[in-house]
Amino acid sequence: MARIDVVMPQMGESIAEGTLSRWLKQVGDQVKRDEPIFEISTDKVDAEIPAPSAGVLAEILVQEGETVEVQTVVARLETDAAGAGTEPALSAPPPAAPSPPQPPAPAVTSPAPPASPQPDARVKSAGSPPTPSSPERAVPTPARAPSPETDRRAGAEETFEERLTRKSTPLVRRMVEEHGLRLGEIPGSGLAGRVTKQDVLNYLESGKSASQTPAPTAGEAVAPVSRMSGPVVEPWPGDRVEPWSRIRKLTADHMVMSRQVSAHVNSVIEVDYSRVSALRAAKKSEYAERGVNLTFLAFIAKAVADALPRHPVLNAAVSGQSTIYRREVNLGVAVALDWGLIVPVIRHADGLSLLGMARAINDVAERARGKRLSPDEVQKGTFTITNPGVFGTLVGLPILNQPQSAILAVGAIEKRPSVVQTPDGSDALAIRTKGMLALSFDHRIVDGADADRFLAEVRGLLHEFPESAT
Secondary structure, eight states: OEEEEEEOOOOSTTOOEEEEEEESSOTTOEEOTTOEEEEEEOSSOEEEEEOSSSEEEEEEOSOTTOEEETTOEEEEEEEOGGGGGTHHHHHSHHHHTTOTTOTHHHHHTTTHHHHSHHHHHHHHHTTOOOOTTHHHHTTTGGGGSOOHHHHHHHOTTSOHHHHHHHHSOHHHHHHHHHTTOOGGGSOOOSGGGOOOHHHHHHHHHTTHHHHHSOOOOTTOOOOOOOGGGSOOOOOOTTOOOOOOOHHHHHHHHHHHHHHHHSOEEEEEEEEEOHHHHHHHHHHHHHHHHTTOOOOHHHHHHHHHHHHGGGOGGGGEEEETTEEEEOSSOOEEEOEEETTEEEOOEETTGGGOOHHHHHHHHHHHHHHHHTTOOOGGGGSOOSEEEEOGGGGTOSOOOOOOOTTBSEEEEEOOOEEEEEEEEOTTSOEEEEEEEEEEEEEEEETTTOOHHHHHHHHHHHHHHHHTOOGGGO
């Protein structure tokens, strides 16, 4: 028998850590190769992680809710000798680390040695049963959390704050800046004292930032206030207290940041979907035979993707005091989940037919609910569509999905009485299929006229949707 290490995977280039949210298998369970064994949450997406080999789950090293660096060993599988060929490469670094005469081992698994030994020591010290290798893995631990004074004495060329900044992820640096904090004042639990996103959240929850940040003087700009620094609210008898999930925390951070960063303005327009409704009724069964559910959202997304190239400021982003006009049209489609909200992205949406758009929306929504999206599929969106109307909402005014300059909310589509003009020019009441489209946009770069022209074109495309496009 041989043992195979199961590591926290690298889920995207910018992902440096992940939270192990749930174990799908327990110690002693049989697992098949590529069978999901645990779930992780990262800064971008939730995902199920498959087993690298068939065998028995012999050891769990990271418990649910713990956040660890990528390449950290989270569990071990006991498998047959066929898998032993990869075992030495995965398990050699721990004993080789304290022994200088073995340089080849780090060269074989260059990403693994720095990441796996120290998190393992931290996890084991938190309550996992000790193993013979525990003392060896614990050796580097004391150097993992240096003090500012020690760092400054060790090298005057790079300050402790600069060193932490260099080692932190872009997300952590952004959070620290938004909340008016300094990396050096936040205790780091990551590798070599690295400050993780969870460290920042814990620090904010502790209330230390509010007490340690000096009050602004008269005329001085006030730093953004954390969502955690509001009034203290105590539960009453009979209340149910439910801690936020990771995805809820990320959503909250992102929404508060977006409100603070952008000048939000909204425009609303009414759309007559009668023609779209007739086309949908005529084509729905044909699309169903191809395995595609044809929804109103597919028509709207198609019209938006076709219109955006002619309104580039709605497909743009702010960078400092410059505007980046995106060449690609990548539509984000918000998907409501039982545990939060996620926005998978449909790349190059302006090149899709109505059938392709409908199929893409069905696909990303289904995989989002099944936690099968990759991190790349929730990044690089240039414009977002959200559909609160599916729940009966007449109109919604959403918050921008940073760093995008606009987001469109689709209101409920239903039959309503409407005034129409008859062929002889007189007015009459008729039943029409109608709904609202609401556009939230960043007034720093998008003027009201730009937004309204875009909405008018989308409405026109839906009013006169060509049958040939179906």
